[in-house]
Amino acid sequence: MKKRVLTVDDSRTIRNMLLVTLNNAGFETIQAEDGVEGLEVLETANPDVIVTDINMPRLDGFGFIEGVRRNDRYRAVPILVLTTESDAEKKNRARQAGATGWIVKPFDPTKLIDAIERVTA
Amino acid sequence: MDMNEIKEIFFQECEEQLAELESGLLKLNDGDRDPETVNAVFRAVHSIKGGAGAFGLDDLVSFAHVFETTLDCVRSNRLEPNQDVLKVMLKSADVLADLTNAARDGGSVDAARSRQLIKELEALANGELPQAAVAEPVAKPAPVAAPTPAPVVNEEGFQPVAFSFDDFETNEPLAIEPSTFEILFRPKSELYAKGNDATLLLRDLSRLGEMSIHCDMDELPALASMNPEAAYFAWKISLKTDKGEEAIRSVFEFAEWDCELDVMLAGGDHAGAGEELPMQPVPFDLSMLDEEVPASPGAAEDDDQVAAQQREARDDAVSAAATASNVLQMAQTARASAESNRSAASASAAQAAAQQAASAATPTIRVDLDRVDRLINLVGELVINQAMLSQSVIENDTNGTSSINMGLEELQQLTREIQDSVMAIRAQPVKPVFQRMSRIVREIADMTGKSVRLVTEGENTEVDKTVIDKLAEPLTHMIRNAVDHGLETPEKRVAAGKNPEGTVRLTAKHRSGRIVIELADDGAGINREKVRQKAIDNDLIAADANLSDEEIDNLIFHAGFSTADKISDISGRGVGMDVVKRSIQALGGRINISSKPGHGSVFTMSLPLTLAVLDGMVVTVANQTLVVPLTAIVETLQPEASAIHSFGASQRLISIRNSFCPLVDVGRILNFRAIQANPVEGVALLVESEGGGQRALMVDAIQGQRQVVIKSLEANYTHVPGIAAATILGDGRVALILDVDAIVAASRGQSLKPEMLLAAAG
Numbered sequence: 001m002k003k004r005v006l007t008v009d010d011s012r013t014i015r016n017m018l019l020v021t022l023n024n025a026g027f028e029t030i031q032a033e034d035g036v037e038g039l040e041v042l043e044t045a046n047p048d049v050i051v052t053d054i055n056m057p058r059l060d061g062f063g064f065i066e067g068v069r070r071n072d073r074y075r076a077v078p079i080l081v082l083t084t085e086s087d088a089e090k091k092n093r094a095r096q097a098g099a100t101g102w103i104v105k106p107f108d109p110t111k112l113i114d115a116i117e118r119v120t121a
Numbered sequence: 122m123d124m125n126e127i128k129e130i131f132f133q134e135c136e137e138q139l140a141e142l143e144s145g146l147l148k149l150n151d152g153d154r155d156p157e158t159v160n161a162v163f164r165a166v167h168s169i170k171g172g173a174g175a176f177g178l179d180d181l182v183s184f185a186h187v188f189e190t191t192l193d194c195v196r197s198n199r200l201e202p203n204q205d206v207l208k209v210m211l212k213s214a215d216v217l218a219d220l221t222n223a224a225r226d227g228g229s230v231d232a233a234r235s236r237q238l239i240k241e242l243e244a245l246a247n248g249e250l251p252q253a254a255v256a257e258p259v260a261k262p263a264p265v266a267a268p269t270p271a272p273v274v275n276e277e278g279f280q281p282v283a284f285s286f287d288d289f290e291t292n293e294p295l296a297i298e299p300s301t302f303e304i305l306f307r308p309k310s311e312l313y314a315k316g317n318d319a320t321l322l323l324r325d326l327s328r329l330g331e332m333s334i335h336c337d338m339d340e341l342p343a344l345a346s347m348n349p350e351a352a353y354f355a356w357k358i359s360l361k362t363d364k365g366e367e368a369i370r371s372v373f374e375f376a377e378w379d380c381e382l383d384v385m386l387a388g389g390d391h392a393g394a395g396e397e398l399p400m401q402p403v404p405f406d407l408s409m410l411d412e413e414v415p416a417s418p419g420a421a422e423d424d425d426q427v428a429a430q431q432r433e434a435r436d437d438a439v440s441a442a443a444t445a446s447n448v449l450q451m452a453q454t455a456r457a458s459a460e461s462n463r464s465a466a467s468a469s470a471a472q473a474a475a476q477q478a479a480s481a482a483t484p485t486i487r488v489d490l491d492r493v494d495r496l497i498n499l500v501g502e503l504v505i506n507q508a509m510l511s512q513s514v515i516e517n518d519t520n521g522t523s524s525i526n527m528g529l530e531e532l533q534q535l536t537r538e539i540q541d542s543v544m545a546i547r548a549q550p551v552k553p554v555f556q557r558m559s560r561i562v563r564e565i566a567d568m569t570g571k572s573v574r575l576v577t578e579g580e581n582t583e584v585d586k587t588v589i590d591k592l593a594e595p596l597t598h599m600i601r602n603a604v605d606h607g608l609e610t611p612e613k614r615v616a617a618g619k620n621p622e623g624t625v626r627l628t629a630k631h632r633s634g635r636i637v638i639e640l641a642d643d644g645a646g647i648n649r650e651k652v653r654q655k656a657i658d659n660d661l662i663a664a665d666a667n668l669s670d671e672e673i674d675n676l677i678f679h680a681g682f683s684t685a686d687k688i689s690d691i692s693g694r695g696v697g698m699d700v701v702k703r704s705i706q707a708l709g710g711r712i713n714i715s716s717k718p719g720h721g722s723v724f725t726m727s728l729p730l731t732l733a734v735l736d737g738m739v740v741t742v743a744n745q746t747l748v749v750p751l752t753a754i755v756e757t758l759q760p761e762a763s764a765i766h767s768f769g770a771s772q773r774l775i776s777i778r779n780s781f782c783p784l785v786d787v788g789r790i791l792n793f794r795a796i797q798a799n800p801v802e803g804v805a806l807l808v809e810s811e812g813g814g815q816r817a818l819m820v821d822a823i824q825g826q827r828q829v830v831i832k833s834l835e836a837n838y839t840h841v842p843g844i845a846a847a848t849i850l851g852d853g854r855v856a857l858i859l860d861v862d863a864i865v866a867a868s869r870g871q872s873l874k875p876e877m878l879l880a881a882a883g
Contacts, residue, residue: 010164010168011134011168011171011172012130012131012133012134013127013130013131013134013168013171013172013175014171014172014175016126016127016130017127017175020123020124020127055163055164055167055168056164057160057161057164069314075314076313076314076316077316078316078317078318079315079316095315095378098314098315098316099315100315100316100317100375101317101374101375102375105171105174105175106171106174106175106176106177107175118321118325118375119316119317119318119321119375120321
């Protein structure tokens with residue numbers, strides 16, 4: 001069965017890159033444009049893993065992660081944070097919010113798939 | 122979709138982000154302190170940086186990074202966005218736009234300027250910060266050093282460790298002598314709560330080399346008193362690898378805060394660790410994991426299975442890891458089903474909210490411009506077809522009250538509505554062009570040392586996209602002129618009792634089916650004495666000519682006219698207001714000036730809302746039907762024999778209200794006929810040509826005025842001199858649309874080239 005990945009990112013460019021990369025790697029990809037939409041589609045997307053950006057309008061990545069972790073059904077889904085910030089403070093906040101791991105942008109396809117495989121069976 | 126397409130999307134997105142950035146900065150400049158504005162500005166730069174990184178656009182990334190850092194200071198209230206700060210930021214936004222363009226189209230940017238701004242931005246970030254806090258934000262985005270092997274587990278707080286994936290690449294190729302590590306791994310429950318999985322970590326670890334593993338289950342309580350979400354197991358791992366300790370730690374990169382992790386070299390000082398292993402080593406087999414771990418959470422399993430798995434867990438050290446995660450998943454499943462009612466209710470509530478949100482924001486779609494153009498073309502055909510149908514019905518003279526006529530009328534109305542709606546698709550707000558102007562103003566204000574504020578109004582006024590595209594150039598030039606020539610220096614302004622900061626006001630509005638764009642400055646106004654003197658010096662007017670103020674003002678539209686005493690860097694680029702006027706006319710527009718000495722000047726442009734249709738005068742020339750754009754025509758008149766004067770061999774002049782105007786026979790110029798027609802038998806159209814001078818175009822008769830759909834000839838016939846385009850009239854005949862400027866220009870020489878005959882035959 002194909003693994004389902006939910007990606008949350010406000011940048012059209014990054015969304016497209018994620019889509020191409022993930023589809024090529026054999027994942028089924030569902031995309032949302034910000035944290036609010038991410039939480040809205042969570043139930044229907046029923047993802048095996050989530051990849052989210054941090055800086056987004058309406059609801060940022062931290063808020064989104066907390067929202068997912070509050071959802072009983074998805075609170076143990078692996079969440080990877082996609083961020084250009086390599087600084088530790090942002091990672092820590094993401095971790096405290098409940099992120100599983102992170103991918104530093106700019107990602108290349110292998111790194112992204114590696115990271116997803118690290119957190120999914 | 123391939124990378125090139127994504128790159129194209131990236132640049133499109135950059136344009137949007139740059140517009141967002143600029144309008145946000147301008148809002149801040151006007152005193153807006155809404156945190157969301159700052160966030161939006163930050164996000165814009167951040168997004169550009171993110172995308173640029175993905176495409177390896179290093180110049181863009183490094184500039185955006187510095188910019189972002191400074192914006193972050195504003196966002197976290199460490200830097201007050203006052204006017205001086207915003208000045209630097211607006212300039213930085215300009216450089217960012219330049220870098221983006223350079224990345225897209227090749228070309229180069231002013232490297233010195235961007236370096237200078239990087240310095241200024243860094244100074245801003247540094248300026249109001251204590252030294253320690255500064256070091257981090259200004260750090261370059263270069264790969265961070267590999268993590269130090271110092272212990273990082275800390276109960277109170279997380280020890281930040283900089284890490285990047287680059288470390289993998291730099292570390293892996295390094296061949297390290299194979300050595301055996303003893304690893305103690307004791308997950309906390311947080312590790313599972315954050316979606317990490319001990320099984321997967323062990324799997325990754327096993328890939329590093331030869332591994333044997335023992336599960337420490339001493340803490341596992343009886344099933345009855347077991348908390349399914351607690352972490353009870355610990356693993357002792359013996360790993361023989363040549364990858365080194367850092368590779369081992371990097372496996373636990375995501376988990377290191379949520380577990381106890383101890384990595385040490387086997388033997389030597391850590392002999393005790395080996396003695397503590399009372400159990401038989403079990404070789405680690407990856408395939409076991411694949412069987413044990415369900416593909417997705419939420420797979421229902423009953424209690425017997427749990428128990429069975431628990432027994433297995435006691436039997437087998439490795440599968441315990443898998444079971445631990447299963448237990449967690451099952452607990453979730455149970456809870457989920459118990460509360461399914463509640464979650465279903467909340468889900469439907471969320472859906473309702475989503476629908477509400479969707480209806481609040483106007484949904485938009487992106488459509489390829491080609492498709493819109495095709496639609497517009499088809500609608501053009503429809504309009505023509507409808508006109509032809511009407512005409513043939515009239516010619517066949519059906520009964521005036523017949524239902525056919527009624528149907529036709531309805532068809533006509535519908536056609537017009539469709540046409541309007543389709544045109545509206547292409548309509549775009551003038552906002553992007555206006556936004557570009559604020560940059561122009563900043564640049565010129567900088568160059569001239571003047572202080573200028575650009576006020577824009579009516580940015581959301583919509584006009585056809587093609588008009589917008591062609592508007593930028595003349596507008597740019599006019600803005601340059603307004604700041605360079607219109608506004609005075611701050612000292613002069615203060616001396617005149619004005620605000621040292623000059624204002625340039627750019628306004629757009631709709632007026633009677635056209636868009637009117639007004640550019641007003643509060644400068645000194647046109648110095649009429651100077652303009653007049655200049656015109657006399659340049660032989661544009663006679664020294665004793667008696668001109669009204671308005672006529673003098675309009676002299677600045679003459680070719681080669683420039684009032685600046687010295688040719689400045691800004692306006693002296695060989696283009697004058699004559700070029701502006703010509704490009705406005707080429708758009709079917711008109712431009713006017715009104716000026717008040719000491720109070721400034723106002724330029725008013727009136728443009729058609731679309732370039733797809735045109736108001737034209739349909740005329741007959743040598744049995745051909747031609748269309749003359751209405752915007753070019755000043756007046757029409759019936760020449761009298763007494764007003765016609767011969768001049769030279771074949772030139773003729775017509776006298777109109779005591780001035781002479783060259784008479785141009787359109788039929789002769791276009792080679793429709795070999796000899797000039799008798800002017801008295803025709804009609805003269807007084808047109809204004811590019812130089813501002815007037816010509817009287819001779820045509821045989823006027824058929825009427827109508828709106829025509831413009832059809833380009835260039836695709837099929839290349840450029841035809843003297844002809845701007847073609848149209849199809851109601852009776853199905855093709856009529857050529859005159860290029861008035863080209864006709865006037867040709868009249869100065871002999872005639873257009875002979876190949877004109879071909880076009881005329883069409």
